[in-house]
Amino acid sequence: FADYCGSKYAVGVSSGTDALLEALMVLGIGADDEVIVPAYSFFATAGVVARLGAKPVFVDIEPRGLNIDPSLIEERITGRTRAIMPVHLFGQIAEMDEITKTAEAHGLAVIEDAAQAVGAEWRGQRAGSLGVMGCFSFFPSKNLGGFGDGGAITAADDELDQKLIDFRVHGMRPKYYHHAVGGNFRLDALQAAILEVKLRHLDGWTEARQRNAARYGEQLGDLVGEGRLILPEILPERRHVFNQYVVRFPEGREARDRVRDHLAEKGIGSEIYYPVTLPAQVCFRGLEDHEKRFPVSETAAETSLALPVFAELTESEVDLVAERIREALQA
Numbered sequence: 001f002a003d004y005c006g007s008k009y010a011v012g013v014s015s016g017t018d019a020l021l022e023a024l025m026v027l028g029i030g031a032d033d034e035v036i037v038p039a040y041s042f043f044a045t046a047g048v049v050a051r052l053g054a055k056p057v058f059v060d061i062e063p064r065g066l067n068i069d070p071s072l073i074e075e076r077i078t079g080r081t082r083a084i085m086p087v088h089l090f091g092q093i094a095e096m097d098e099i100t101k102t103a104e105a106h107g108l109a110v111i112e113d114a115a116q117a118v119g120a121e122w123r124g125q126r127a128g129s130l131g132v133m134g135c136f137s138f139f140p141s142k143n144l145g146g147f148g149d150g151g152a153i154t155a156a157d158d159e160l161d162q163k164l165i166d167f168r169v170h171g172m173r174p175k176y177y178h179h180a181v182g183g184n185f186r187l188d189a190l191q192a193a194i195l196e197v198k199l200r201h202l203d204g205w206t207e208a209r210q211r212n213a214a215r216y217g218e219q220l221g222d223l224v225g226e227g228r229l230i231l232p233e234i235l236p237e238r239r240h241v242f243n244q245y246v247v248r249f250p251e252g253r254e255a256r257d258r259v260r261d262h263l264a265e266k267g268i269g270s271e272i273y274y275p276v277t278l279p280a281q282v283c284f285r286g287l288e289d290h291e292k293r294f295p296v297s298e299t300a301a302e303t304s305l306a307l308p309v310f311a312e313l314t315e316s317e318v319d320l321v322a323e324r325i326r327e328a329l330q331a
Helices: 016-026 044-051 096-106 158-167 189-199 202-225 253-265 295-303 315-330
Strands: 009-013 034-038 055-059 081-084 109-113 133-137 151-155 245-248 304-307
Touching: 009 016, 009 158, 016 044, 016 109, 016 133, 016 151, 016 158, 034 044, 044 055, 081 096, 096 109, 151 158, 202 245, 202 315, 253 295, 253 304, 253 315, 295 304
Parallel strands: 034 055, 034 081, 081 109, 109 133
Antiparallel strands: 009 151, 133 151, 245 304
């Protein structure tokens, strides 16, 4: 897996969430520290920060790729900031050049949340090789999924690799001698064996997802021209792996929900990623910036819908989904 990601090391762990948690732990991030995260992501991105007693500091996303907006990071950095954790959302890498430059200027670590981005590329470099560490999920619904939970952390630094190995078994080396407080973050051997086999097929599955995404573009282009739909945009110098294929409805939540309901009536699955921004979650309402607005994230939460894009999807099935979307919008 390290070879696949273009990284020196990879350490198997128990889940994508635990990958993020352990990455923060080995950097010593804890009480009174701050970690910059996007306002629009799966809960774990911010939840692991809070679990360590640190504060997630939210930054709005950019409207094209829906990843953290690097131009807004600088203003959120304080004397307590320890790390930036960009998410490569839906399978496309964030704007890493500017993020890395900002981090270096302030002496901050960059931890890639690559849970949705295995095999994604930025200028020929793969997710997991662009930060101090990269964190992956092998949840069954991911592009590379096990038969249960699993994850991995990639790293290039020798000392970090050794810490990651120790921290996943309660900071233990040798057996029963603990020099740090880690956790039980081991990857099950059964999951590792399954993932080793599936990894050989990953690029083929990714190419199928990319074909399905291109087919959607062909079938739904007229709705884009009418201003009724926004399709995922593959940004320059990226390899998008389409962990999700997320469209947006400029007409707002009502149009999005009407399409979702119509697809469900026709037996077609879809999902809203994500209906609530991270700053708006009840558990984060005590943060000092609760009243701060994150307009791009809020719009994405109101208008986004993920369509089927899995590798086994046929052209005729893609065409059927597109036709059902058209029916719903014309109703």
